[in-house]
Each structure stands twice: as structure tokens, then as C-alpha cells.
Amino acid sequence: MTARSIDGKAIAAGVRAEVAAAVKQLPAPPALAVVLVGDDPASHVYVASKAKQTVEAGMRSVEVRLPADTAETELIAKVEALSRDPEVDGILVQLPLPKHIVEAKVLAALDPLKDVDGLTEANAGKLVLGKPGLRPCTPVGCVILAKTERPDLSGANVVVIGRSILVGKPAALLFLEQNATVTLAHSKTRDLKIVCRGADILVAAVGRPEMVRGDWVRPGAIVIDVGTNRVPAPEKGEGKTKLVGDVHFAEAAEVAGAISPSPGGVGPMTIACLLRNTVLAACARRGWAVPAALGQA
Ligand code: NAP
Numbered sequence: 001m002t003a004r005s006i007d008g009k010a011i012a013a014g015v016r017a018e019v020a021a022a023v024k025q026l027p028a029p030p031a032l033a034v035v036l037v038g039d040d041p042a043s044h045v046y047v048a049s050k051a052k053q054t055v056e057a058g059m060r061s062v063e064v065r066l067p068a069d070t071a072e073t074e075l076i077a078k079v080e081a082l083s084r085d086p087e088v089d090g091i092l093v094q095l096p097l098p099k100h101i102v103e104a105k106v107l108a109a110l111d112p113l114k115d116v117d118g119l120t121e122a123n124a125g126k127l128v129l130g131k132p133g134l135r136p137c138t139p140v141g142c143v144i145l146a147k148t149e150r151p152d153l154s155g156a157n158v159v160v161i162g163r164s165i166l167v168g169k170p171a172a173l174l175f176l177e178q179n180a181t182v183t184l185a186h187s188k189t190r191d192l193k194i195v196c197r198g199a200d201i202l203v204a205a206v207g208r209p210e211m212v213r214g215d216w217v218r219p220g221a222i223v224i225d226v227g228t229n230r231v232p233a234p235e236k237g238e239g240k241t242k243l244v245g246d247v248h249f250a251e252a253a254e255v256a257g258a259i260s261p262s263p264g265g266v267g268p269m270t271i272a273c274l275l276r277n278t279v280l281a282a283c284a285r286r287g288w289a290v291p292a293a294l295g296q297a
Contacts, residue, residue, distance in 0.1 A: 001253040003223075006145050006260040012268035015144065016057055019275045021293035023058040030089040030282035031060035032116065032275070033082050037075060038068035038098050047094055050271055057275050062088060072101045076109045083111035089282035090116035092274065095166075113285045116277040118170065127173050134277050138205075139171035140297050141269025142224045143178060146201050149222045149258045153178035159196050161185045161212070161246070162205035167226055171203055192216075204246035214251030223252050223259040226266045273297075 023029055032054045036047045047063065054061040064078060075097075082091045091114045097103055107115075112122035118136035126133030143153075150156060158180040162168035172184040185195055196202055196216040204212050205226035217223060227246025236242065245262030253259050260266060276294065283290045 001250070003253040003256040004149070004258040005253075006148060006222075006224075006258050006265060008141075008145060008260055008265035008268045011145060011148055012141075012272040015269070015272035015276060015295075016053060018293055018295045019272070019279055020057045022279050022291035025291035025293060026279070026282065026288060027286075029059050030278050031062055031087055032090040032092065032278045033062035033064060033085075033088045034092045034094060035064045035066070035075070035078065035082070036094045037066045037070050037101065040096075043094050050092070050274065053271050054275060054278070059275070059278060068098050070098075070101075072105060075101060075106055079106055079109040083109065083114060088114065089285060090114050090274075090278035092117050114281055116274055116281055118277070119165070124165070124170070127170060130177065134281060135174060135297070136166065136170040137273035137277060138167050138226060138266060138270045139174050140273045140276075141266050142171050142203055142226065143174050144269060144273070144297060145224055145260050145265065146175075146203075146222055147178075150201070153180045153201070156180045156200045157183070157198055158201045158203065159183045159185055159199035160203040160205065161189075161192070161196070162203075162207070162226070164205065167205040168203075171205065171226075175201070175203075206246045208246055209244050210246070210248040212247040212252060214248060214255050217252050217255040219255050220257040221255075223247055223256045224266065225249070225260055225262040228262055228267060 034047050034050055051061040051063055082088050107120050110120055112120045115123050115134050118134045123133045158175040160168050160172045163184055163186045172182045176182050193216045197218050199221055201222045203224045209229040209231050225245035225247040229244050230241050231244055233240045233242035243263050
């Protein structure tokens with residue numbers, strides 16, 4: 001391997017330390033509410049981890065767990081109640097929701113000032129307009145990781161593969177905000193490999209295990225792998241699985257200048273940026289100055 005490995009765990013720990021220092025400078029600890037519907041085991045692990053890290057950063061964690069058969073109206077009423085609660089600063093509705101619930105309706109019930117996932121129409125609109133607002137956590141994490149390797153992204157050629165509302169599209173807009181020249185690729189993009197080879201910074205957010213091969217990567221490029229895909233791992237024993245990214249790590253690491261592994265890259269950044277957003281949300285809503293300790297995204 002010739003590429004530097006971008007250590008998302010360590011960088012995320014740094015962001016969490018900044019958040020914890022910032023929280024100490026606030027008049028009161030902010031509170032983050034996480035709403036979980038159903039019993040998806042992966043979601044339960046995420047939510048427990050979010051709650052633990054919220055408390056470790058000195059903030060208050062409010063966990064709302066609802067059964068899988070919760071009615072849409074009941075969930076919306078819960079989100080509205082949290083939106084009204086003056087003691088709650090951030091609200092995250094853990095996705096995906098059970099199939100009988102329309103996500104957009106639930107997000108519409110969320111106070112945009114508490115939308116720490118940056119998924120409401122109001123915050124998405126602010127991102128497009130270049131206005132201050134809460135930005136989606138995973139894409140912010142991608143930008144922070146890229147900036148650890150290249151602090152000034154101005155003029156960089158960035159290719160983002162994937163145009164989801166959650167990751168690809170906001171990532172493209174956030175890199176644009178950094179004055180990068182952005183190409184947003186997707187399933188209909190022609191000659192994807194050639195497009196990717198033009199990237200100084202290649203962000204893969206596709207959900208296809210190891211799709212990006214070594215010869216898709218420009219020598220010396222920065223590769224950010226957002227993908228987390230569970231695949232069979234017969235080498236670990238019968239029926240065992242493992243997580244891999246959207247990038248073939250071993251091949252890409254021979255060509256890239258720096259690469260974020262998956263797991264251990266973007267994943268830890270997502271929660272760190274969620275905590276960061278909770279502080280920003282509390283400051284904006286309560287009229288507090290943002291503590292200098294929080295640092296820049
Ligand atoms: P998604 O909603 O399924 O979107 C996938 C995107 O990839 C779509 O825009 C799709 O294009 C594009 N795509 C699919 N096949 C393609 C192909 N062959 N060539 C080019 N583009 C292709 O997925 P997502 O929610 O953005 O998540 C993407 C990955 O990131 C997943 O592995 C997910 O688990 C992971 N993720 C990780 C974190 C984290 O914190 N680490 C957070 C969120 C997501 P079309 O629009 O044309 O269909």
C-alpha cells in the first residue's frame with residue numbers, strides 16, 4: 001500500500017473533543033433526542049452509540065424507542081412534541097423507517113432549527129442557496145476528511161459517485177461551497193471509470209461493494225469511501241459476514257495519495273458531526289454565541 005490511510009476514528013475523536021470543549025463553554029448542556037422506530041438490529045446499535053457519545057461529549061441524550069407497528073400519526077405527534085419541547089435542541093429520526101411510514105411526512109413535522117441531520121426541506125434549501133443552516137452529517141464528515149489531506153479545496157476536481165438526498169447530493173453541494181469543481185455521477189453516468197480518473201478527490205457513496213477499482217483512481221488522488229456494505233466472509237467461517245466499502249481498498253491504496261477505509265473512515269465522522277450539529281442547533285435556537293472551541297467544518 002502506498003496511500004496514507006485517513007484515520008476517520010482519530011479525526012472523529014478530535015471533532016468530539018472539540019464538541020466537548022465547546023459544550024463546557026455553553027450556559028447549559030444541549031440535548032439530542034434520537035427517535036427509533038422498530039427493531040432493526042443495526043439501527044439499535046447506531047442509536048446506542050449515538051446516545052453514549054452524546055453523553056460523553058457532556059450533552060443530554062433523550063432516547064425515544066417506538067414499536068415497529070407505530071402508526072404514522074403517532075410518530076408525527078411524537079416528533080411535533082419534541083419540536084415544541086424547549087429543552088430539546090436536536091432531533092434525529094433514525095432512518096430507515098418501517099415501510100408503512102412516509103419519511104417525508106415525518107421530516108415535515110421536524111422543527112428545521114432542531115434538524116441535526118439536515119434533511120428537512122428548509123435546511124436542504126439553505127444548502128442550495130448557500131445560506132447558514134444545519135448541514136447533513138455524513139457529507140460534512142467527507143469534507144472534513146478531505147480537508148485533513150488538502151486544507152484548501154479551492155479548484156480541486158471532486159467527483160462524487162451517488163446522488164442520494166442523504167449523502168451524494170449534499171456532498172456535491174458542500175464541496176462546491178468549498179470552491180471545488182464538482183462532478184456528480186450516478187447510475188446513468190457514461191464512462192464512469194474515466195470520469196473518476198479525473199478526480200483529485202473521489203467520493204464513493206453508491207452502496208455497491210468494492211465497485212471502484214484501482215484503475216478508476218488518479219495517481220495521488222484523495223479517496224473518500226462512504227459505502228458500508230455487508231458481504232459474506234467465508235474466510236471467517238460459515239455464515240459469517242464483514243463490512244466493506246464501495247472502493248476496492250487494496251487496489252485503490254496502491255494508486256491513491258490518501259484513502260479513507262471503510263469501516264473506520266466516514267462512519268465515525270457521521271456521529272461526531274451529529275454532535276457538532278447539536279451544539280450549532282442549540283446556539284442558533286437559544287441565541288448563544290458558537291464557542292470558538294468548536295472549530296471549522
Ligand atoms: P442510495 O440512496 O442507495 O444511493 C445510491 C446512489 O448510487 C444513487 O444515486 C445511485 O444512482 C448511485 N448508483 C447506484 N449504482 C450505481 C452505479 N453502478 N454506478 C454509479 N452510480 C450508482 O445510497 P446512500 O444512502 O447514498 O448510501 C450510499 C452508501 O453509503 C451505502 O453503502 C450506505 O450504507 C453508505 N452510507 C454510509 C454512511 C456512514 O455514515 N458511513 C451514511 C450513509 C450512507 P441513481 O440515483 O441513478 O439510482
